[in-house]
Amino acid sequence: AQSVTQPDIHITVSEGASLELRCNYSYGATPYLFWYVQSPGQGLQLLLKYFSGDTLVQGIKGFEAEFKRSQSSFNLRKPSVHWSDAAEYFCVVGAYNTDKLIFGTGTRLQVFP
Amino acid sequence: EPEVTQTPSHQVTQMGQEVILRCVPISNHLYFYWYRQILGQKVEFLVSFYNNEISEKSEIFDDQFSVERPDGSNFTLKIRSTKLEDSAMYFCASSPSTGPQETQYFGPGTRLLVL
Secondary structure, eight states: OOEEEOOOSEEEEETTOOEEEOOEEEOSSOOEEEEEEEOTTOOEEEEEEESSSOSEEEOGGGOEEEEEGGGTEEEEEESSOOGGGOEEEEEEEEOTTOSOOEEOOOEEEEEEO | OOOOEEEOSEEEEOTTOOEEEEEEOOTTOOEEEEEEEOTTSOEEEEEEEETTEEEEEOTTOOTTEEEEOOSSSOEEEEESSOOGGGOEEEEEEEESSOSTTSOOEEOOOEEEEEO
């Protein structure tokens, strides 16, 4: 069965620092991978997604993620974090034969000025 | 930019009472979903809905739950007799079509507290 692991529950970075949020998945075939972000009082917003092709995916708000099949990972990165990036980030897996999305536990990002 | 809306944002109810959570999906979307997140746990899929029928449901979605599209704009989740363990954040989502490549657009959620 598909599963998603986000090893970091909480990360704190300084504004302007680089960021990498980790995600590992378990899936028998090529997965459909997403990163969603949830800011306080907001819905879950899609940052980026990967299905096939170029393993480095660009998303909104300056985020990118790299699919590494050998490591079963899909880590989210941003070169320079802004205070407005403080939020909860979810790595999500979809599969071809189901409607449901499978969520990781989320990583809460705190940004210090 | 169109977005999914949900009402109410918070609801408190007594155990055993019925609750209806409401969602207005994005207007040209055809597929609708409910997820929930119990505090401290993962977001979990409950049900998907298309063409006035449930297309998929999880084991969580038992006979206490039902979904309906009562008119052209609303999509509701009803919990017939709430239990303490139903306390959670409930998210509605919609997508223009189905398939794992489709983006599901989420609402801000309804926080349900069962006392």
